[in-house]
Amino acid sequence: MSRDRKRVDVLVLGAGAAGLAAARDLSHAGLHVTVIEARPRVGGRVFTVHDPRSPVPLELGAEFIHGESAETLPLARAAGLAVLELPVSHDFASAGRFKPMGDFWRLVDRMNHDLARRLAARGKDFPVSEYLDSRRVPAASRGLLRDFVQGFYAAHPDRLSAQSLAVETTEGDEEDEVEGKQFRIANGGDALMKWLRDGLDPDRTEVRLSTVAESVQWKRGAVTVVCRGGADRARLPTLSARTMLITLPLAVLKAGMVRFDPALPPPKQRALAGIETGQVFKIVLRFREAFWEEPEFLRERRAKAGSKGLSFLHAHGAEVPTWWTSLPVRAPVLTGYVGAVAAEQLLAEEPPSRLERSLVALSEVFAVPRRELEEQLDASATHDWRADPFARGAYSYIGVGGNDAPRALARPVDGTLFFAGEATNGAEIGTVAGALSSGRRAAREVLRVLK
Numbered sequence: 001m002s003r004d005r006k007r008v009d010v011l012v013l014g015a016g017a018a019g020l021a022a023a024r025d026l027s028h029a030g031l032h033v034t035v036i037e038a039r040p041r042v043g044g045r046v047f048t049v050h051d052p053r054s055p056v057p058l059e060l061g062a063e064f065i066h067g068e069s070a071e072t073l074p075l076a077r078a079a080g081l082a083v084l085e086l087p088v089s090h091d092f093a094s095a096g097r098f099k100p101m102g103d104f105w106r107l108v109d110r111m112n113h114d115l116a117r118r119l120a121a122r123g124k125d126f127p128v129s130e131y132l133d134s135r136r137v138p139a140a141s142r143g144l145l146r147d148f149v150q151g152f153y154a155a156h157p158d159r160l161s162a163q164s165l166a167v168e169t170t171e172g173d174e175e176d177e178v179e180g181k182q183f184r185i186a187n188g189g190d191a192l193m194k195w196l197r198d199g200l201d202p203d204r205t206e207v208r209l210s211t212v213a214e215s216v217q218w219k220r221g222a223v224t225v226v227c228r229g230g231a232d233r234a235r236l237p238t239l240s241a242r243t244m245l246i247t248l249p250l251a252v253l254k255a256g257m258v259r260f261d262p263a264l265p266p267p268k269q270r271a272l273a274g275i276e277t278g279q280v281f282k283i284v285l286r287f288r289e290a291f292w293e294e295p296e297f298l299r300e301r302r303a304k305a306g307s308k309g310l311s312f313l314h315a316h317g318a319e320v321p322t323w324w325t326s327l328p329v330r331a332p333v334l335t336g337y338v339g340a341v342a343a344e345q346l347l348a349e350e351p352p353s354r355l356e357r358s359l360v361a362l363s364e365v366f367a368v369p370r371r372e373l374e375e376q377l378d379a380s381a382t383h384d385w386r387a388d389p390f391a392r393g394a395y396s397y398i399g400v401g402g403n404d405a406p407r408a409l410a411r412p413v414d415g416t417l418f419f420a421g422e423a424t425n426g427a428e429i430g431t432v433a434g435a436l437s438s439g440r441r442a443a444r445e446v447l448r449v450l451k
C-alpha cells in the first residue's frame with residue numbers, strides 16, 4: 001500500500017493555531033496524524049511578515065495576546081519566546097489634541113453590566129445596537145462605544161449578541177476595569193506557530209502544505225478527503241483516516257468551500273448560522289523615522305506632558321480610527337485598524353485607494369499634513385482577509401440568539417468528525433488563545449474515542 005493510501009488516525013483540516021495545537025497533542029498521545037493545509041505556510045490567520053528593513057516583525061493578522069490567563073502566554077513561554085508587555089496607554093485624538101482615555105474603560109465596563117441587566121429584564125437576547133441607541137448611553141459616548149464594538153469585536157452592532165458581551169454585576173465589581181494586560185511576541189506570532197509545528201512528533205505526523213481540501217466523504221469511523229494542489233490545482237491522491245478534526249475558518253465552512261458527503265447535520269448548520277464573521281482592515285506603515293517620538297510632537301498634542309510614549313490612539317470619525325505604535329520596541333512603524341462596517345467599505349476599494357485613505361485618516365488623527373506623511377512613508381503592508389479564500393474574513397463574533405452556537409459547532413458528530421477553531425470557543429471567540437484551547441479540547445475529544 002502506498003503511503004498516500006495509508007489510513008491514519010486523524011486528518012486535521014487546517015494548520016492554524018487550532019490545528020497545530022490539536023496535532024501536537026494528538027501526535028504526542030501516540031496517534032498518527034496528517035495535517036492538511038491549503039496555504040504554503042502554517043499559522044493561518046497568524047501571518048507575520050519579516051521585512052529586513054523593519055526592526056520589528058509586521059503582523060498582518062493576529063498581533064496581541066489579550067490577558068495573562070490566556071492559553072497563548074504559557075505556550076509562548078514554554079517555546080522560549082520573548083514576550084513583551086505593552087504599555088497600557090490609550091489616547092483619544094480629536095482636533096489634533098491627544099487625551100488619555102482612562103474613563104473610557106469604565107464606559108465599556110458599564111455597557112457590559114447594563115447589557116446583563118437589560119437581558120435579565122427582557123429574558124431574551126437583543127442586538128447591542130439597541131443599547132447603544134438608548135438613552136442610557138450619553139450622546140457624547142455613543143460614537144466611541146460604537147467604534148469600540150466595531151473595532152474590537154469586528155462586529156456590526158445590529159448583529160452582535162448583547163448576551164455575548166453581558167457581564168453579571170456582583171457586589172463591588174461595578175468599577176472593574178475591562179482593560180487587561182496585553183502582550184506581543186517579540187520575534188513575531190509566526191515563531192509560536194513554527195514552534196508548534198516543530199514540536200509535532202515526526203514519526204507520527206505529516207503536514208501537507210499547499211493542499212486544498214475540496215470534499216470529505218465520511219461515515220462512522222472512516223473519513224476520506226479529496227484535495228487539490230500545485231499551481232495547476234491538480235487532484236491529489238485521496239487521504240483517509242478513522243476521524244477528522246475540522247479547524248476551517250467559520251466563513252470557509254459557511255460558504256461550503258469544502259463539501260461534506262453526507263452533509264453536516266442540521267444542528268451544525270444552525271450553529272453556523274448563529275455565529276457571524278467579522279471583517280477587519282489592518283494596515284502597517286513603515287516610515288523613515290518615528291517622528292511621533294520627537295518630544296515636540298507629543299508636547300504640542302498632549303495637555304499634560306507625561307513620560308509615556310504614544311502607544312494606542314483612537315479617533316472617532318476618522319475612516320481608520322485606531323492606530324498604534326510598536327512600543328515597547330521603538331520602531332518607525334504604525335498600524336492602522338478598523339473593523340466591521342467601515343472596514344467593509346475600505347475593503348471594497350482598490351488597494352492604492354486603501355493606502356491613500358489610510359494616510360488621509362492618519363493625517364487627520366495625528367494632525368500632520370498628508371504630504372509630510374507620504375514623504376516619510378517608506379513602505380506599507382496589508383492583507384485582505386475578506387478576499388482570502390482560506391479565511392474569507394477576520395474573526396468571529398456571536399450573533400443575536402447565538403450564544404449556544406459555538407458549543408453546538410464544537411460538538412463531535414458520530415465520534416468521527418471533530419471541530420475546533422476560534423469560532424467554536426464562545427468564551428474566547430475571535431482570538432488565537434481561543435483557537436489554541438479549542439484545538440486542545442478537540443484533541444482530548446478525539447483521544448476519548450480512539451484511545
Ligand SMILES: Cc1cc2nc3c(=O)[nH]c(=O)nc-3n(C[C@H](O)[C@H](O)[C@H](O)COP(=O)(O)OP(=O)(O)OC[C@H]3O[C@@H](n4cnc5c(N)ncnc54)[C@H](O)[C@@H]3O)c2cc1C
Pocket residue numbers: 013014015016017018019036037038039042043044045046060061062063064065066211212213214247248249252257258280282385389390391393394395420421422423429430431432433435
Ligand atoms: C487582521 C486580524 C487581526 C487579528 N488580531 C488578533 C489579535 O490581536 N489577537 C488575537 O488573539 N487574535 C487576533 N486575530 C484573530 C486570530 O488570528 C484568529 O482567531 C486565529 O488565528 C484563528 O485560528 P484558527 O486556527 O481558528 O483559524 P485559522 O488560523 O484561520 O486556521 C485555519 C486554517 O485552515 C486552512 N484552510 C482553509 N481552507 C482550507 C481548505 N479548503 N483546505 C485546507 N486548509 C484550509 C487555512 O489556510 C488556515 O491555515 C486577528 C485576526 C485578523 C484577521
